Amino acid sequence: MSNNWYNFLSPLGAIFNDDKEVSFNASEQSTISSLQGDLYLTDLSYLGLIEVSGDDKKTYLQGQLTNDINAISSTLSHLSGLCTPKGRLRALFTIFAQGNKLYLQLPYPLLEETLKRLKMFVMMSKVELTNVSDSLIKIGVFGQQAINQLKASNLSIPGEPNMVTETDGIQLIRLAGETPRFECIGCVEKITALWQALQPKAQLINTSHWRIMDIEAGIPNVFASSKEAFIPQMLNLQILNGINFKKGCYTGQEVVARMQYLGKLKRKMYRAHCDAEQNVLPGDLLYSEKSKSGQGAGHIVDAQLSPKGGLDLLAVITSDAVDNNDIFLDEAMQLPLTIVDLPYSLEIEES
Structure with a gap:
């Protein structure tokens, strides 16, 4: 985690565990009875980021992950999984683009082993994979006033879940849910300024509250303790646009395709x-x-x-x-x- 970002959050009562999950020790945090308020704000350092760059990045990732990497654009993110040869998920990513680079987002405890695994298959490809979790800061914004308050900071708002906008160095990814919810990504200076603009109007929430919103939206993740426990269809990825069955071969593809076309998902x-x-x-x-x-x-x-x-x-x-x-x-x-x-x-x- 960026020292500057940690030093900024610490006086606000932020406490981090080993997995970089945050809790805010203000007394009101223990009395939240609903996540339907006007505006909530949290840190998302529990999600790590792998930057993928180089001329062959899309071709390389196309042979590794479950979804069609060519469908990702500056305005669209999506889920995609990294499987074992037996079709079990090693990791599940949210993938988005920024400029000519791609970013794979996953729970931080899985980052290093996933990065090591991906690097094993780069070989002669023109691809670089880098842990950029400390240089790109991520925060979550949620609530009925989320759109109005982000607009007040002159940010462009993505209209649908998985859509992405960028304004002055800050990316917004709209996340699924009945109540407007966004992930905001940028350098520490930009995100610090955005946090300072939002915080007077917001209630700070813990990582656990943010994960409840993923649960309510039916959005899965793969954590260190559930690695290799599921095939993609078990996590409804065929419904959530996390698998492309026409893209061709990738690690585990035969098992995933067999389940889709020949098996019965029990x-x-x-x-x-x-x-x-x-x-x-x-x-x-x-x-x-x-x-x-x-x-x-x-x-x-x-x-x-x-x-x-x-x-x-x-x-x-x-x-x-x-x-x-x-x-x-x-x-x-x-x-x-x-x-x-x-x-x-x-x-x-x-x-």
């Missing part, structure tokens, strides 16, 4: 709630009365304590467990999960 990502307040990690097992196998009912994608009580979560769950209302957080099967509607349909053409 596990999908659902949104759920549990009336329990206990720590769970991405990748943790879920349980079922009727499934005594080691695979259980499914696995956690992400779970956060809800401001309204209990746990909000995304989980990959078997269709049978969902149909039978037979999903539990604990092995004793005392903590049932309740399925909550996603903001998109899972009923799409599988072929």
Whole structure:
């Protein structure tokens, strides 16, 4: 993390854990009962950035990732996964462009090993991969007044989720959700000035609150504890435009295509709630009365304590467990999960 950015946030009560997740120690942070206020602001240092440059960058990434890299432009970002040869996700990226460079955004704890893995296959290609997490600062802005306040800072607003704008060195990525939500990216000087303009009108929120908004929007991620736990379709990437089935070969493509055209997807990502307040990690097992196998009912994608009580979560769950209302957080099967509607349909053409 940039020392200048850390030194700027520290007097505001920002405390970072080893994964660069932030919490603000102001007393009101523990009493947030809703994420439907007028304006919220947070730091996104928990997301790392890999810069990809060089003449062969798109050709190289096209052979590594699940989505069509040629579709990315200065005005469009999208999800894309890095798979093992067996089609399991090593990492899931938000990819966006800036000038003649591409940026891969992923949880910071996965950055170094992912960067090392990607560099293994550069070989003779004209490609450079660099960790730029400290030089490009990322903040999140959310709330009914987000658009008005960003406009007041003379920033151009992207109109739809995944769309991107750039104004005077600051990029805005619009994120999915019923309430306007944006990621703002720029150098430390630009983002510091933007933060100072927004903060008097905003409530500071923790990383956990920001991740709840991803859960509500049905947007998955792959974390260090869930690495290689899922194939792309289990995380609904075929619905979220995170896979292109016509782009040609990439690592794991045969498995992903076989599932799409020849297989039956028995596990999908659902949104759920549990009336329990206990720590769970991405990748943790879920349980079922009727499934005594080691695979259980499914696995956690992400779970956060809800401001309204209990746990909000995304989980990959078997269709049978969902149909039978037979999903539990604990092995004793005392903590049932309740399925909550996603903001998109899972009923799409599988072929």
